[in-house]
Amino acid sequence: MDNLCSIEFDPFGFSVKDLLTKTVLLRCNSSGALYTLCSPPQAQALLVATTTDLWHRRLGHPGHHTMSRLQQRQHIPPNKSSSTLCHACQLGRHVRLPFYSSMSFSIKPFQLLHCDLWTSPIPSPSGFCYYLIIVDDYTHYFWSFPLRKKSDVYATFLAFHAYAQTQFNLSILSIQCDNGHEFNNTKLDLFFSTNGILLRFSCPYTSQQNGKAERAIRTTNNVIRTLSFKPPCHHHSGLKL
Numbered sequence: 001m002d003n004l005c006s007i008e009f010d011p012f013g014f015s016v017k018d019l020l021t022k023t024v025l026l027r028c029n030s031s032g033a034l035y036t037l038c039s040p041p042q043a044q045a046l047l048v049a050t051t052t053d054l055w056h057r058r059l060g061h062p063g064h065h066t067m068s069r070l071q072q073r074q075h076i077p078p079n080k081s082s083s084t085l086c087h088a089c090q091l092g093r094h095v096r097l098p099f100y101s102s103m104s105f106s107i108k109p110f111q112l113l114h115c116d117l118w119t120s121p122i123p124s125p126s127g128f129c130y131y132l133i134i135v136d137d138y139t140h141y142f143w144s145f146p147l148r149k150k151s152d153v154y155a156t157f158l159a160f161h162a163y164a165q166t167q168f169n170l171s172i173l174s175i176q177c178d179n180g181h182e183f184n185n186t187k188l189d190l191f192f193s194t195n196g197i198l199l200r201f202s203c204p205y206t207s208q209q210n211g212k213a214e215r216a217i218r219t220t221n222n223v224i225r226t227l228s229f230k231p232p233c234h235h236h237s238g239l240k241l
Helices: 041-049 052-058 064-072 087-092 150-168 186-194 207-229
Strands: 005-010 013-018 024-031 112-119 130-136 141-147 174-177 198-201
Antiparallel strands (some): 013 024, 112 130, 130 141
């Protein structure tokens, strides 16, 4: 179908010509920065012979609303599209390059922890408005701690550090988190450096680098919303992703 015609632009509009004979099949003059699309009788054979996908590409990838209006006015044929998504449109609307899969991995528990703090979608009756998520990179187990204030992250993490050493006889080696002030502050920096814990921050506006904690946050959000409708009959202390 792409070999049937060609489109040539000039300062006054554009012309659709037969690719072999160069006969003008359709002429549309411009009105400022706009091109008025008309369909005289001699262009009907051309319009019927092409698909909606082809006209979508030739007209500069307009949106679905524009293509629907052109179909309603019979400027282009009815929907004969072979696909519902345009790959070029998807790529053109990306604001950043895709992230590649991480090749790093852990060989034992507590070697790498992913941490994130989130605002609770439903404040609890006890006044907890935040919760801290800690995900172990090796086992994929995660812990959730309800907090009343963001500043409670410091005391909560100190208690978790003691819990890991006492219950598992293991030391926390490194932590991955975002650039939130609840993690990036003087007190936690001193604690991490004193205990030899490596702190890694994700780049600004790239939450994908802290993806495991973000996925745990979404899981916890779903659980909290579900429990608000029907509380459980038994208490469960641990979850695994």
